[in-house]
Every structure is written in structure tokens, then in C-alpha cells.
Amino acid sequence: MDVFIEPLGSTPKRGVVLTVIAGEGVGEKLDDPELVQAALRRGRSHVIAAGDRTVFADVFADPPRLLVYGAVDTAESLCAAAKLLGWRTIVADARPRFATEARMPSADELLVAWPEEALAQVGPDAATAIVVLTHDDKFDLPLVRGALATDAFYIGWIGSRRNQERRRGLLLEDGVGEAELDRVSGPAGLDVGADSPAETAVSILGEILAVRAAREGGRLREGAGRIHAVAALADRK
Secondary structure, eight states: OOOOOOOOTTOOOOEEEEEEEESTTTTOEEOOHHHHHHHHHHTSOEEEEETTEEEEEEEEOOOOEEEEESOSHHHHHHHHHHHHTTOEEEEEESOTTTSOTTTOTTOSEEEEOOHHHHHHHHOOOTTEEEEEOOOOHHHHHHHHHHHTTSOOSEEEEOSOHHHHHHHHHHHHHTTOOHHHHTTEESSOSOOSOOOSHHHHHHHHHHHHHHHHTTOOOOOGGGOOSOSSOOEEGGGGO
């Protein structure tokens, strides 16, 4: 008997199996491209409420990725927290003295690159979150402009509300549309009174998780639904 072995290599393997687990057609496998894409964006197996049927989405995908531009203290805290979730962490900065292993020990990958180069090397997809921490227009603006051309599920940058409006105006003048800019979370993070780099990282990562799960990120005690909610078909969008 001949045995043939095909090496898998490093190419990411992504897929979703949709199975009806309650309602009409239990056990049926579904072929629904929109539902598959929504499941891939969530990045993990979960249950979906599809009208009067319940569907289990079995997701096969690489871990989500966090791309942080700006090798500052908050970047290291973000990477350390994301790695606890099993995410792959990437830090990029055009300044070699900042993008070092000594400063960023929690980064799985370090890139000394300008914004356009960093985005080209990483190739953000629907399982990638992007956070910009540089506080410098020559980095912030091209990074966000380029990020908007990707499928990244989250794009956020830090800075005061006044600075957010100023940068938004500059991007509008540069031809970026209002709808596109609405994808950008700025200031990034949840309102938890964050002050230190570690607190800021928790705030930002909390918002990233909420966006990924299509949740609002409020206090659980003030909600009325399930704590571990079943995903609805609205998550397709």
C-alpha cells in the first residue's frame, strides 16, 4: 500500500462548518457564505440563532492577531494581555531604538517599518485588530488610511477628543469617506478611568473583545440578556 504525505506548510488554514443543532433540519450542514464570513470574523466556535433554528459554527482558524503601531509602554502591556488570550502579537515602529526585544518582550514579531511597509508585511485580515499608539501624524495618518483598506475587524488610535476631530478632518480632506472613518475607534478603549499604560491596555483590549463579539461593552449588571449571548444573524454585518 502506498502512503502519500502532503506537508501542510505555514499557509493559514481557515474554515467553518455550520451544523443545525435545534429546530428544523437538525444535523443538516448549511452552505451560507455570509454566515461563514461572520463566523470567521468572530474567530472561534460559537452558537448562532438563525430564525427558528439554532446553528453551531465550528470555526477552524489561526489565532486572532493584534498589530500595534508604536513601540511604547502601552504596546508592551497590550501584547502581554493579548497573549493571555492566545493571540499573536505584532509590534511595528519606524524607530529602531523603540522596536527592540528588550522593550517589547511580549511581541511575537517586531517590525522596524514605516506604516505602509508594516501593513504590507502583516497583511491584516478579518481576524486582525490594529491599534495606533504613536501620537504623531506622520505615523498615525498613513497607518489608519492604509488600515481602512484592509479587512481588519478593529482599528483604533489613542489621543484626546480634540485631536481625534483634527485628525479626522485631515483624513476627510485627503479623500477618506465618513463611512470609512466610522470604522475607527478614537479615542480607543472603554471608559474605565484608565491612566497607566497597563490600565490603558486593558481598556483598549476590552473594547477590541466587545467589537469582536458584537457587544456594547457595558456593565453586565445593567444588561437584561444572556451573559454568554448566542450570536444573532445580525453579526453577519
